[in-house]
Amino acid sequence: MTFSPELEAKFDKLMKSYPPGRLRSALVPMLLFGQDELGSITPELIDEIVNRIGVTRLQVQEVLSYYSMLHTKPLGRHHVQVCTNISCLLRGGDKLWDHVCERTGLKNKEVSADGQVSIEEVECIGACSWAPAVQVNYDFHHNVTREELDRLLDGLEKKQ
Amino acid sequence: MSDLVHLTIDGKPIEAPAGTLLIDAVRKYGIEIPAFCYYEGLALQAACRMCLVEVEKMPKLQTACTLPVAEGMVVRTETPVVADARKAMLELVLTNHPLDCPVCDKGGECELQDMTFRYGAGEGRFNETKQHIDEKQWSPVVFFDRPRCILCYRCVRICNEGMGVAALGIANRAVTSEIIPNEADHLNCDECGMCIDVCPVGALTSGPYRYKTRPWEMDHIATICAHCADGCKTTLGVRNNSIIRANNRDHSGLNGDFLCVKGRFAFDYGASQERLQTPLARVDGKLEPISWTRALKTIAAKFGEVRQRGGAFGVIGSNHTTNEENYYLQKFARQGLGTNNIDHHRTGDVITLIDALAGKGGQLATVEDIYNAPAVVVLGCDLSHQHPMLAYQLRANVRHHQAQIYPITPGPVREDNQATRSLRVDKGGEVEALGSLAAELKQAGGVVILYGDPVKGDAVRKLVDFGESLGVPVKYVALVDYSNSRGAIEMGLTPELLPGMTPSNTGGMRIGQMLASTDLDVLWVVGANPLKNRAALAGKPFLVVQDLFRTETAEQADIVLPAGSAYEKNGTVTNVCGQVQMLKKGIGAMGTKTDLDIFALLAKEMKLDLGPATPDALLAEIRTTVKGYDVVLAVLATGGAAMTGVNGPVAIDVPVDAIHSANDTMYTSGSISRYSKALTSLMEYPGELYSGKSK
Ligand code: SF4
Ligand code: SF4
Ligand code: SF4
Ligand code: FES
Numbered sequence: 001m002t003f004s005p006e007l008e009a010k011f012d013k014l015m016k017s018y019p020p021g022r023l024r025s026a027l028v029p030m031l032l033f034g035q036d037e038l039g040s041i042t043p044e045l046i047d048e049i050v051n052r053i054g055v056t057r058l059q060v061q062e063v064l065s066y067y068s069m070l071h072t073k074p075l076g077r078h079h080v081q082v083c084t085n086i087s088c089l090l091r092g093g094d095k096l097w098d099h100v101c102e103r104t105g106l107k108n109k110e111v112s113a114d115g116q117v118s119i120e121e122v123e124c125i126g127a128c129s130w131a132p133a134v135q136v137n138y139d140f141h142h143n144v145t146r147e148e149l150d151r152l153l154d155g156l157e158k159k160q
Numbered sequence: 161m162s163d164l165v166h167l168t169i170d171g172k173p174i175e176a177p178a179g180t181l182l183i184d185a186v187r188k189y190g191i192e193i194p195a196f197c198y199y200e201g202l203a204l205q206a207a208c209r210m211c212l213v214e215v216e217k218m219p220k221l222q223t224a225c226t227l228p229v230a231e232g233m234v235v236r237t238e239t240p241v242v243a244d245a246r247k248a249m250l251e252l253v254l255t256n257h258p259l260d261c262p263v264c265d266k267g268g269e270c271e272l273q274d275m276t277f278r279y280g281a282g283e284g285r286f287n288e289t290k291q292h293i294d295e296k297q298w299s300p301v302v303f304f305d306r307p308r309c310i311l312c313y314r315c316v317r318i319c320n321e322g323m324g325v326a327a328l329g330i331a332n333r334a335v336t337s338e339i340i341p342n343e344a345d346h347l348n349c350d351e352c353g354m355c356i357d358v359c360p361v362g363a364l365t366s367g368p369y370r371y372k373t374r375p376w377e378m379d380h381i382a383t384i385c386a387h388c389a390d391g392c393k394t395t396l397g398v399r400n401n402s403i404i405r406a407n408n409r410d411h412s413g414l415n416g417d418f419l420c421v422k423g424r425f426a427f428d429y430g431a432s433q434e435r436l437q438t439p440l441a442r443v444d445g446k447l448e449p450i451s452w453t454r455a456l457k458t459i460a461a462k463f464g465e466v467r468q469r470g471g472a473f474g475v476i477g478s479n480h481t482t483n484e485e486n487y488y489l490q491k492f493a494r495q496g497l498g499t500n501n502i503d504h505h506r507t508g509d510v511i512t513l514i515d516a517l518a519g520k521g522g523q524l525a526t527v528e529d530i531y532n533a534p535a536v537v538v539l540g541c542d543l544s545h546q547h548p549m550l551a552y553q554l555r556a557n558v559r560h561h562q563a564q565i566y567p568i569t570p571g572p573v574r575e576d577n578q579a580t581r582s583l584r585v586d587k588g589g590e591v592e593a594l595g596s597l598a599a600e601l602k603q604a605g606g607v608v609i610l611y612g613d614p615v616k617g618d619a620v621r622k623l624v625d626f627g628e629s630l631g632v633p634v635k636y637v638a639l640v641d642y643s644n645s646r647g648a649i650e651m652g653l654t655p656e657l658l659p660g661m662t663p664s665n666t667g668g669m670r671i672g673q674m675l676a677s678t679d680l681d682v683l684w685v686v687g688a689n690p691l692k693n694r695a696a697l698a699g700k701p702f703l704v705v706q707d708l709f710r711t712e713t714a715e716q717a718d719i720v721l722p723a724g725s726a727y728e729k730n731g732t733v734t735n736v737c738g739q740v741q742m743l744k745k746g747i748g749a750m751g752t753k754t755d756l757d758i759f760a761l762l763a764k765e766m767k768l769d770l771g772p773a774t775p776d777a778l779l780a781e782i783r784t785t786v787k788g789y790d791v792v793l794a795v796l797a798t799g800g801a802a803m804t805g806v807n808g809p810v811a812i813d814v815p816v817d818a819i820h821s822a823n824d825t826m827y828t829s830g831s832i833s834r835y836s837k838a839l840t841s842l843m844e845y846p847g848e849l850y851s852g853k854s855k
């Protein structure tokens with residue numbers, strides 16, 4: 001399959017980044033970058049990676065099922081991830097999550113009918129010092145309040 | 161690495177070579193540290209924490225499966241703290257375990273059951289409802305029960321490392337982790353059942369064995385696999401005179417824990433519905449049942465009459481009968497019938513090798529050598545398919561000793577994955593290609609060379625010349641096909657050679673000549689199927705066939721005698737490397753007799769004096785009279801393998817055109833495979849690994 005020149009460049013760089021015999025280390029970043037471009041990890045993407053770095057499909061399956069940030073079904077254009085792990089929970093992360101569910105009418109990992117927004121309750125995203133934390137795609141939002149969350153979601157709707 | 165380290169275990173001073181893992185070091189001293197995930201010879205996992213021990217000066221309990229011994233170390237393996245820790249681990253392992261021991265195949269020989277018993281972890285504090293997940297069938301032979309799995313990853317590692325197949329993986333994480341097969345809902349693999357064998361619990365179970373018995377209701381009989389020439393030791397689980405299971409229970413012998421799909425599942429051919437249970441004789445052109453007495457009398461009368469008038473006999477022996485049977489058969493032919501027309505299907509050129517190595521001694525490799533050699537070259541053989549156990553040992557050699565391996569074959573083979581270098585040459589060009597490896601092999605400092613049937617005659621001599629030119633120790637294996645192919649040659653089942661590879665210096669017909677001859681009065685075929693292609697015999701000899709089944713050859717016979725299988729007799733067989741091992745009778749089959757008993761009864765009927773015809777007496781005779789077979793009885797009797805010392809020169813012209821491997825695959829076993837339900841059920845899974853489709 002053909003990828004954008006940018007993705008090809010990223011793949012090329014990865015293929016050169018590991019010592020001989022360790023090419024399989026490129027698996028996770030390749031899946032992530034591929035997912036960014038295609039919206040999800042498709043069978044075609046897997047085939048391509050299998051051929052390029054010589055891992056088995058079974059190995060890809062193991063990695064896919066292990067990492068929660070790898071998705072085989074398309075996400076919304078804006079993937080809203082609310083942390084409800086311990087630090088965030090203590091600072092109201094669970095309430096933020098309830099709010100997101102209510103406002104969007106979506107359940108965990110569901111995508112809105114127009115494909116714009118999906119939501120996910122996630123474990124610690126490494127932003128405990130600024131809990132509660134919310135991540136939209138790759139952007140972090142710290143010390144999030146309910147009002148800020150609303151503004152954030154309004155903003156996403158406007159971006160549509 | 162061989163420096164000895166001194167340490168104290170449970171108050172006892174012990175020593176072990178530096179680098180030894182604690183869990184292994186204590187075994188020799190009668191101390192067992194429990195383990196679920198640790199499995200000797202495989203990569204360390206340290207997943208189960210059952211092997212925790214107290215080590216002085218170390219703040220926390222340590223995993224004995226990953227801790228190398230150290231000088232002055234003081235270890236306690238069974239203290240209240242240790243016992244508590246293990247009990248806690250068991251409590252966790254049992255959180256979602258169904259505890260269905262009463263209906264679990266593993267009950268009675270389950271490591272989890274034993275540990276729970278040992279540490280009294282009978283009560284758990286978790287009161288969550290257990291999650292049931294339905295059992296899955298992954299292939300005709302492999303079943304998986306997720307809730308019983310304790311996630312020790314032994315199955316994954318044996319399949320990756322031991323088999324080189326990598327058909328099992330782990331999906332998800334934490335409590336939802338589960339073992340998955342490579343094709344979503346089924347396995348595309350060797351179907352070797354190694355994963356079932358290593359599973360410490362009843363999570364992986366065997367199709368043919370499941371729900372047939374409780375383990376303690378079986379008798380366990382240690383014998384040798386009846387299929388290929390590698391000579392794996394196997395323990396037959398026998399109940400009510402039928403074999404229910406085969407696994408190498410005590411991991412002794414040349415194969416350790418290994419059995420391939422044939423050894424593990426294809427013991428069932430003897431129980432086939434098509435098994436002959438009575439002699440047959442041709443009446444009005446059709447084979448009809450007759451009694452043993454009449455059959456033997458008829459044959460004896462015919463043999464006697466032909467002998468009397470100086471008629472011509474032909475005798476075709478088997479690649480599966482025991483050394484004792486082969487030895488007695490050639491005696492019968494040569495002394496009893498006065499013929500040297502005796503042969504068998506030759507599958508590899510052993511004879512030229514023995515001749516080329518004349519006077520050198522010690523250059524025949526054993527299975528152990530394949531595991532230890534710094535470098536191994538495989539010429540003209542798809543080792544993983546044709547010699548699964550040798551291939552398994554070779555993979556272990558690469559893992560444990562970083563052996564260099566060099567497959568030289570016409571197409572891709574599994575050994576390529578671990579090869580230092582693979583050479584692709586046309587059949588017949590293997591030896592020529594070796595030259596390019598000379599420098600590397602010299603450097604390695606020791607080589608074992610295995611060669612298949614494309615290398616024969618002069619090519620074998622060139623091969624040995626090449627080996628000699630390296631100036632490092634080189635050992636050889638002439639690859640042959642079946643469980644006693646080697647013993648057929650060495651017990652004199654060729655016209656050229658008497659037992660012990662002594663030239664007969666007498667002419668005699670080979671198989672091809674016998675089939676094409678119009679002069680034979682009698683053709684006696686023992687455990688062979690030379691008319692597999694249904695070709696008609698050129699002449700009209702009186703055809704006697706001893707076999708388990710109505711093979712194509714039996715269909716043409718005048719008399720067919722139902723014979724016993726290798727699992728139904730005592731005796732010895734010689735494996736591909738020349739190592740002798742003992743068969744032990746596991747079961748009997750109604751209406752049949754062993755080939756040896758048939759020979760003896762015929763000899764008696766013909767009033768021939770060929771000496772005693774029991775396996776023990778014949779083995780004694782072989783040990784004292786056959787060159788190279790003066791093996792130590794105690795080694796055989798205790799289930800060991802004794803290396804033969806057959807030595808050249810063997811000054812004969814080897815008929816190289818008569819040498820053809822049957823090129824069996826992992827799922828075939830000559831004429832036997834079609835009678836094995838297990839093997840025929842697996843034919844749908846032809847191991848696409850080789851066609852490259854699954855990778
Ligand atoms: S049967 Fe053998 S090859 Fe198949 S998954 Fe189990 S260990 Fe691997
Ligand atoms: S299936 Fe058996 S061998 Fe495999 S991880 Fe589970 S318990 Fe261990
Ligand atoms: S490798 Fe050969 S001897 Fe061993 S189990 Fe398989 S068929 Fe039997
Ligand atoms: S707990 Fe939410 S970021 Fe760490």
Ligand code: FES
Nearest residue numbers: 195208209211225
């Ligand atoms: S045996 Fe040591 S952790 Fe499993």
